[in-house]
Every structure is written in structure tokens, then in C-alpha cells.
Amino acid sequence: MQQEPTQYELYDPPADGITAVQFSPTDSQLLLVSSWDKTVRLYDVAANQQRAKFEHRAAVLDCCFSDASRGYSGGLDKGVNMLDLTTSTDTPLGMHDEPVRCLSWSQESNQLLTGSWDRTIRLWDTRAAEPLLGKYNQPAKIFSMDVTHNKLVVAMAGRHVFIYDIRNMTETLQRRESSLKFMTRCVRSMPNGEGYASSSIEGRIAVEFFDPSPETQSRKYAFKCHRQVIDGVDTVYPVNALAFNPVHGTFASGGADGVVNVWDRWNKKRLRQYPRYPTSVASLAFSHDGRLLAVASSYTFEEGEKDHAPDSVFVRMIGENECRPKQVGG
Template structure:
């Protein structure tokens, strides 16, 4: 299915009516491959039909949005600086406040296995919520601010300040399954779980990505590794850029990374290969998302203020068509 409207051929189609301030999060619907939810610092939450380049709905917010997610094709959620977890019906204008934290909420994820919503806050807590009853199912203390988290099956992985990682079973949040120290030497900025449930990938402010596995056996832990990325050599000087975004392809299990260098890479982590590099975007990449059938990749090109206040290109959301074999691993993986 072709995207409507004009397009920048090498970058993908640029959506009309983009946010006017920093884009914090882009997420596709789990059911509809064309519906994209976008959160930003301009105090608006936007829902697009990317196939027709239509802004389907816009919700006004009282503060910046830091993260968004869907639970189904018709229900979505946002969190942010106002410390609240809010729910929205994609077909209605209003919002429902489900609960709150004592500080800004940095991340929100939906756990399909249980139907629950999880929030990670700068108040050093993980929140667990039942969106069917809008009830809190408990808050669980962390040693520091939550920077990123993701869930696969019943497994939750949380990245906090201080390079700490914590693995939980969401059916028993009172106990930590695995406390870990990040394989990366600098602050974790993003973390995403592998779709097959075997492990997770994290990115740091120092232009590195780590691939880790849940199985604690020596054989499995020997498979983990980290590598350099999102770096440029200019006039014989290496410039290092934060890794801001990671997104797994839902079919092939390879992943995309985006950095403050404005570059998106596709990686085959099982075979330790970089599969492709897309042309540079106008400014840094703040968020990435594949749609549910893997046919499109949303790229948020948005300056993330790593270098403080400065002039920068306007914020944009590009949507790339992903070819059938574009993210498919070409190497055979040993059984």
C-alpha cells in the first residue's frame, strides 16, 4: 500500500502537521498497520493515519509527553511531565486519568500477556495498572530514576540511573529475578526486548549498543556482547553520539537503532552484522517504531538537546516503506 502525499525519496514520506517541539515517542497500533501515535514536548498528543497522511485526532495536554503506547487498536496511553498516566479512545476527544506518580513518568508499556499497563517514573518507582478498572495494582521501588523499560511475555526489564538493570516477572513484582549492571560503561538511554523473549538490547549515551540474554547459564551469558555505533570521524577526530532509539522488526527479529547523529542503522544481532545504513536525517533520531506487519518504519527526526540550546531543523516524522527483505537476516544461523 503506497503512502499518500509528497515524499523525500531517500528518507521516506514526511508526515504533514508534525509536532512543533521535541518528539519524545512514536508507536504504531498493534492491530492497524497505518495508525501511528506521536508524543512530544509541545503539549499535544497526535494520532496519524500514515497511509493517507491524515492527522486523525489531536489531544491537548497540560504538559510535555515523554512516552506513549497502545493496548489495542482503539485504546492508547500517554505519560509525561504532569506525572499522570492517561488513557485515550482513538475515536473520542476526551481523556481518562488512570493514576499518577510523585515525579515525571518517563516510560509506559503495555503487557499483552496480562493486559496491564506499566509505568516507570523519575520518582524511583515502577507502577502497575489495570486499564480495565483504572485501578493501581501496586508501585515498586527502584534504586534510582527509571530511564527506559520494556516487556516481553511476562518479563519486564528496567534500566535506571547508575547503569543498573533489573529483570522482573510481572506476575510477582515484589521480587527481582535478576539485578544486573549494564554492559555499557555510560548511562543507558534506551532498552528494548527481543520479540522472541530471549533477551534485550540497550543503547547508551556513549554510542554503544549491548546485546544481552535472560538465561543465566554460562553458555548463554557468553553470547552477550557490546559494540560501537553512531560515530563519525570529522577532520581526524571521532565524534560520538548517543543512541536514542531502538526498535525490533516484528517479523524478522532484527533491529533498528537511531542516534543523535541523525542516522538509522539496521542490525542483525545474531550474526553480529550491520545490515544497512539509511541516509542521514535532518537532525537527531529521538524515536523509532516498526508497524505491526513490519512494512513501515516511523522515524522521529527531532533534536534532543544533547548540545544545549541551538538552532536546529524543524521536528519531523518520516515513514519509510520497508522492503520484504530489507530487514531479513541474510546469513544462516547455526541451529
């Protein structure tokens, strides 16, 4: 009996480096993909076809959905765009002073948050005539951020990690220094809102918790990953991407080694490692039902200009127990 394929490649991928893959929060068929080729593309992954393409004036660094009919994007042109996914039209929302590095949609408040290299986070009400609600200065360039249950975690240059309650952005809930000694690449919140994982350019991941009590803080940890011995030398790769499985709470990591791992954060163990992708893993996203994992295989230039495999997006079907944590003892 012929085995069903566990993953497939999307047709018509971006023509330059992929910066983000993002599934719709309500529809597992819909995937947004942003790229250095100045586009955001909407794919129907079930039909394996491109539904829409939105053009920017410069490279697009991130994208997100609010729901199945609307998305948002930003990048080197400093603009924040609203994407109508049903009519394939886009509307400028506003500007930052420097490139827009990351976007997050809050399901709780129905608001958009954008982080920029201009050292600000901006809050937008996309339904308002004047959408910009607030501008909040930060100590350094914003590299990555994520929001869950009104908690926003922001990772910046200089190893700053700030935590906010988005209902009151004028005050910082917590100001932390990253547990990782090198530059943060990605930060993602746990689906249950208890904490977050962050990754660095130096092959490490930290698992942290919001609750400042000593008992909870004693549970945080960091570990080495995405390393391999080549010709007797321990080679370390940046961990570019993290994604939590929304059903099981385990998480996947993707590195410049082209490897995707799935981690059981309770038992501090790797659940599985998928076969190596053609080049660096630039971004990862689980579908809202946890059954699909989008993998952006796209060279991230950690070794400068060199020949590399074409940019691709793979969609992997996740088996029922593939991301399920082992029984937690106690």
C-alpha cells in the first residue's frame, strides 16, 4: 500500500528570501508568506495554489492575520499595510520612522501591534479613521515579538526583553535581560499564556515564565541545539524560528542548519527531528488546529553570499502523536 506523503512543497514560492510564514487563526487552508522579493503571498495550502499577491515598495519583513479575510504586513519601506484577502487589495495604515520588523495581532483587543528598528512599538485600531492609537519608545531595535492573552513579549537588540500588558502599554510589566548570551532571533509565547521561548544566533533556546515568583522562576531553563560536528569541529547555527503547537503546547525550532526539531518543554526532551531541509529554516508556523506545520526553507545569509537551494515553503502534515508531550511525571 502506497504511503501518503507527509509533506509537500508549495507551488509558485517567493523569488527571494522568505521572512515569515503565518497561518490564519481560524482557517488551516490559508497561509501568508512575506519575502525579500517585496511581496506578501496568500496561499490555499489544501489546493496548493496562490490566491493573492500584494506588492510592497521594498522587502517585506513580517506579516500576520487578524482573521481569515484580513492580514497585515510591514518591511523596509517603513509602511504598515492592511491586506484585504478576499478582494486582493491593500490599504496603507500608517508609517514607522525606520523599517517595520514585526507585526502581531491581539485576538483579545482586536488591535495590531507593530515593532520597528526605530525603537518603537505602535498600537493600531484598524477600524478607526485615525488608526494609530499609541507610540511606545523602547531602548533598542525590536527584533521579534509575540502576544497572547493580553501579554506582549518584546525581544530587542542589547538582549533586552520587555513584557507588557497591552491594555496599558504606558507601563512595562517586566524588564528582563535575555537568558541567552547572544543576539535574540525569535521569541514566541506559550499558547496558555504562562511564558515564552526565545532563541539566539548561538544555537540556544530559553524557556521562560511570566510569573515573577521564585517558585515559578526556578522552572526556567535554556539548552543547546542546532549544532553538529563537522570535520571534528562543533559547528553552531542560529536558531531562526520558533512555533508553539496550539493544541499540545510543545514547540518546534528551525535553524540555519536546515533542521526542524520538536521539543517537549515539560520533560525538556526532543520529541523528533525531521529530515534536513534544503537550506536554512527561516520561519515556522503551526495551523490553528495543530495539524499542519509550514516550514520556510530559505537561506538566511549567515555565511554571506553563496550558492544555495531555491527558496521554498513546505507544508508538513502532523500525525496525531507527533507533537504530543510525553506523560509528565508527578
